[in-house]
Amino acid sequence: MSTHETTVTDEQSHSVSDPILEIRNAEVVFEMDRGVSRVLDDVSLEIERGEILGVVGESGSGKSMLASSTLDAVVEPGVLTGEVTYYPEDGDPVDVLDLTPAELRRLRWEEIAMVFQGAMSSFNPTMKIRDHFEETLEAHDYSLRDGMSRAHELLSDLYLDSERVLDSYPHELSGGMQQRTLIALSVVLQPNVLVMDEPTAALDLLMQRSIISLLEELKSKYDLTMVFITHDLPLVAELADRLAVMYAFELIEQGPTQELLHDAGHPYTRALLNSTPNLDAPLEEMRPIPGSAPDPVDVPTGCSYHPRCSLATDRCVAKAPASEPITAAHTVDCHHWKDAVDAISLNHRKQVGSETQNRQQRPETSDRTRTRTEMNHQDQTSPEGDR
Numbered sequence: 001m002s003t004h005e006t007t008v009t010d011e012q013s014h015s016v017s018d019p020i021l022e023i024r025n026a027e028v029v030f031e032m033d034r035g036v037s038r039v040l041d042d043v044s045l046e047i048e049r050g051e052i053l054g055v056v057g058e059s060g061s062g063k064s065m066l067a068s069s070t071l072d073a074v075v076e077p078g079v080l081t082g083e084v085t086y087y088p089e090d091g092d093p094v095d096v097l098d099l100t101p102a103e104l105r106r107l108r109w110e111e112i113a114m115v116f117q118g119a120m121s122s123f124n125p126t127m128k129i130r131d132h133f134e135e136t137l138e139a140h141d142y143s144l145r146d147g148m149s150r151a152h153e154l155l156s157d158l159y160l161d162s163e164r165v166l167d168s169y170p171h172e173l174s175g176g177m178q179q180r181t182l183i184a185l186s187v188v189l190q191p192n193v194l195v196m197d198e199p200t201a202a203l204d205l206l207m208q209r210s211i212i213s214l215l216e217e218l219k220s221k222y223d224l225t226m227v228f229i230t231h232d233l234p235l236v237a238e239l240a241d242r243l244a245v246m247y248a249f250e251l252i253e254q255g256p257t258q259e260l261l262h263d264a265g266h267p268y269t270r271a272l273l274n275s276t277p278n279l280d281a282p283l284e285e286m287r288p289i290p291g292s293a294p295d296p297v298d299v300p301t302g303c304s305y306h307p308r309c310s311l312a313t314d315r316c317v318a319k320a321p322a323s324e325p326i327t328a329a330h331t332v333d334c335h336h337w338k339d340a341v342d343a344i345s346l347n348h349r350k351q352v353g354s355e356t357q358n359r360q361q362r363p364e365t366s367d368r369t370r371t372r373t374e375m376n377h378q379d380q381t382s383p384e385g386d387r
């Protein structure tokens, strides 16, 4: 585990006033032949009721481990320790890691739902979509009549022809339709939190953007809290209220989306922003991050980013940095964040996140019309295309 110099106080560490989920000192360890693989390292995070939190980081940085930890769903032989607390709006806090298997099953669908990438593998190919909905409702003792009426509504909300989809086998739907159907299935039991792990990774760019618009609509209509996990920073920047950045199995920076995009303090976050290929900046200004992500069995000492960091000093090699507040709502784990702002200029300063601002300024009706038109067009023109 990293040895941090000090720990930031609770008052300093975040701006979350009404958490719905709280993860404290979460750690996931796999005992491997070649050593101990710590794939989540002392991660603490609060998720505000009603927010959309984006979790970003390179492939292999531990994002899926964090997602699985929120539901005590880390695959064996991985061992999860720490605390995960769910705070229902009414009722006592729930210690997620202390639940019986039956309690956990109930929590997983009825309170916190998860959507993973590659919808096809989440469906049983021999069952029609209708059977998936009915099986889920029956397993949780929900009224089939009410539940199926909600299924129709949700599928329509996601611009799908609900009758056609319910009567289809999964392979009869395009990738974008499958992913939207999986989102509808995930929220049919009216959970309060939806955790999505790379939900749009297998889809083309247009479908990704359309799903982002749909998620915003779903969130408002059904009062959901969302956690959107992805390596695609520009995509999630369009949706998220706050961003949390992972590097080498740790959370290294978190804050409000616009603040983090324009005033990122961690050299890694700044490098990630500069390396992202589909930001609105000239291609020649894209700068890949030198070096490679650490092996979880052999994480560098001190700040794990130091071998790749242009600002690293002896202090970074010796000591893992504590979280420091940049503003009340924005924290960073870096000894040199004050220098990073001047030393690593951002190549996108003006453009990143402008989609979000544009969307917020756009009247809701035109957004909905645009999304519906795009979805209809894509479903009709490329039934197989984005699979």
Ligand SMILES: Nc1ncnc2c1ncn2[C@@H]1O[C@H](COP(=O)(O)OP(=O)(O)OP(=O)(O)O)[C@@H](O)[C@H]1O
Pocket (backbone or CB within 6 Å): 030, 037, 039, 057, 058, 059, 060, 061, 062, 063, 064, 065, 066, 075, 076, 077, 231, 296
């Ligand atoms: N079953 C397992 N046994 C051992 N190590 C694992 C296992 N599953 C994942 N890991 C390791 O855990 C680390 C974190 O993986 P994780 O899937 O959380 O990363 P990620 O950020 O979600 O990556 P991606 O974006 O590629 O999905 C990786 O080094 C991975 O190799």
